[in-house]
Amino acid sequence: MKLYDTRTAPNPRRVRVFLAEKGIEIPNVQQIDIGKLEQKAEEYRRINPLRRTPALELDDGTILTESVAICRYFEEIQPSPPLMGTDAKSKALVEMWQRRIELHLLLPVALAFRHTHPAMAEMEKPQFPEFGEANKPRVLEFLQHLDNQLGKHRYIAGDTFSIADITALVACDFMRPARIPRSQDLKNITRWYGEVSTRPSAKA
Amino acid sequence: MKLYDTRTAPNPRRVRVFLAEKGIEIPNVQQIDIGKLEQKAEEYRRINPLRRTPALELDDGTILTESVAICRYFEEIQPSPPLMGTDAKSKALVEMWQRRIELHLLLPVALAFRHTHPAMAEMEKPQFPEFGEANKPRVLEFLQHLDNQLGKHRYIAGDTFSIADITALVACDFMRPARIPRSQDLKNITRWYGEVSTRPSAKA
Numbered sequence: 001m002k003l004y005d006t007r008t009a010p011n012p013r014r015v016r017v018f019l020a021e022k023g024i025e026i027p028n029v030q031q032i033d034i035g036k037l038e039q040k041a042e043e044y045r046r047i048n049p050l051r052r053t054p055a056l057e058l059d060d061g062t063i064l065t066e067s068v069a070i071c072r073y074f075e076e077i078q079p080s081p082p083l084m085g086t087d088a089k090s091k092a093l094v095e096m097w098q099r100r101i102e103l104h105l106l107l108p109v110a111l112a113f114r115h116t117h118p119a120m121a122e123m124e125k126p127q128f129p130e131f132g133e134a135n136k137p138r139v140l141e142f143l144q145h146l147d148n149q150l151g152k153h154r155y156i157a158g159d160t161f162s163i164a165d166i167t168a169l170v171a172c173d174f175m176r177p178a179r180i181p182r183s184q185d186l187k188n189i190t191r192w193y194g195e196v197s198t199r200p201s202a203k204a
Numbered sequence: 205m206k207l208y209d210t211r212t213a214p215n216p217r218r219v220r221v222f223l224a225e226k227g228i229e230i231p232n233v234q235q236i237d238i239g240k241l242e243q244k245a246e247e248y249r250r251i252n253p254l255r256r257t258p259a260l261e262l263d264d265g266t267i268l269t270e271s272v273a274i275c276r277y278f279e280e281i282q283p284s285p286p287l288m289g290t291d292a293k294s295k296a297l298v299e300m301w302q303r304r305i306e307l308h309l310l311l312p313v314a315l316a317f318r319h320t321h322p323a324m325a326e327m328e329k330p331q332f333p334e335f336g337e338a339n340k341p342r343v344l345e346f347l348q349h350l351d352n353q354l355g356k357h358r359y360i361a362g363d364t365f366s367i368a369d370i371t372a373l374v375a376c377d378f379m380r381p382a383r384i385p386r387s388q389d390l391k392n393i394t395r396w397y398g399e400v401s402t403r404p405s406a407k408a
Binding site for chain 2: 148
């Protein structure tokens with residue numbers, strides 16, 4: 001088994017934190033440096049023709065891409081501790097919050113970053129800075145919903161830590177390079193962030 | 205159990221086709237008319253504060269939103285026929301293709317539609333028409349990858365029909381109002397589309 005990882009990118013981090021929570025170590029890891037456009041090299045296109053990290057190569061040669069697909073593989077082969085729910089309702093609620101976080105937090109943060117940050121001028125051609133800026137108020141609007149949810153529950157999908165917390169932690173940290181400040185008035189998010197960002201897995 | 209549905213929108217259709225494939229009928233369905241902005245009415249905000257359809261209200265009052273979360277609930281309570289894989293590897297491969305279709309097909313088609321179609325001027329304020337147009341070549345580039353995959357397999361995630369086919373069918377049909385023509389030169393997609401669009405579930 002071999003993992004293709006990028007230390008500096010948010011999506012590969014989702015997988016690293018997930019694996020750390022499971023206590024799974026993958027000895028064979030190759031770094032793909034996005035700054036050097038290594039994901040576009042011919043050698044990596046054989047792994048993922050869509051030119052993105054992370055990717056997981058199984059021992060039978062099967063290649064899995066997409067962070068959540070890789071996480072789902074590990075959830076299936078090692079269900080404990082469960083990070084994607086345990087019965088129909090909890091699995092659906094984790095999926096719901098995971099997707100809300102992706103669609104209304106991680107995606108607009110990423111679009112703001114890609115379309116406004118000078119470092120992305122080469123990778124995101126053309127940039128549309130006004131469109132990028134228009135994503136920022138959407139992030140702030142969703143954070144208010146998230147703060148309400150975290151006023152009712154310890155973690156995002158309920159009272160158990162899940163993959164939705166991992167995605168939200170990564171998205172919150174991604175707000176910094178995207179230059180979207182997170183208000184400290186969102187007290188429930190601040191409480192939650194203090195908790196999840198100090199779990200040992202957050203360093204992964 | 206009650207389903208909040210919108211006949212005219214792509215995401216609720218994903219759930220309807222999924223249920224049709226499972227042979228599940230939900231007697232209690234309420235239509236939310238997006239054209240009349242019913243999703244923004246106070247009554248519906250109680251169901252989904254994020255103001256989107258579909259939503260599923262369970263008998264215990266739990267509300268599930270996000271199309272794939274609703275599908276996952278039904279996959280868990282009625283596994284047959286399986287539409288999300290059956291073991292660790294097939295579940296991960298379905299998740300991978302589902303997310304590739306969402307990220308590289310459904311999302312750019314939706315962004316092109318929202319930012320260029322006059323009917324969306326009220327819902328997507330402000331529209332960025334040039335950004336919308338820039339999504340169209342991304343769709344065409346991904347369709348080439350998809351055509352390669354469908355040259356190797358009968359269905360998108362392999363030789364079994366899955367939720368990834370449902371999402372791709374819905375995305376392909378959404379290309380029409382987004383005004384992105386699908387080339388008939390993509391012979392494998394044309395073969396696949398002919399097959400999945402004539403399944404009885406496609407009418408759901």
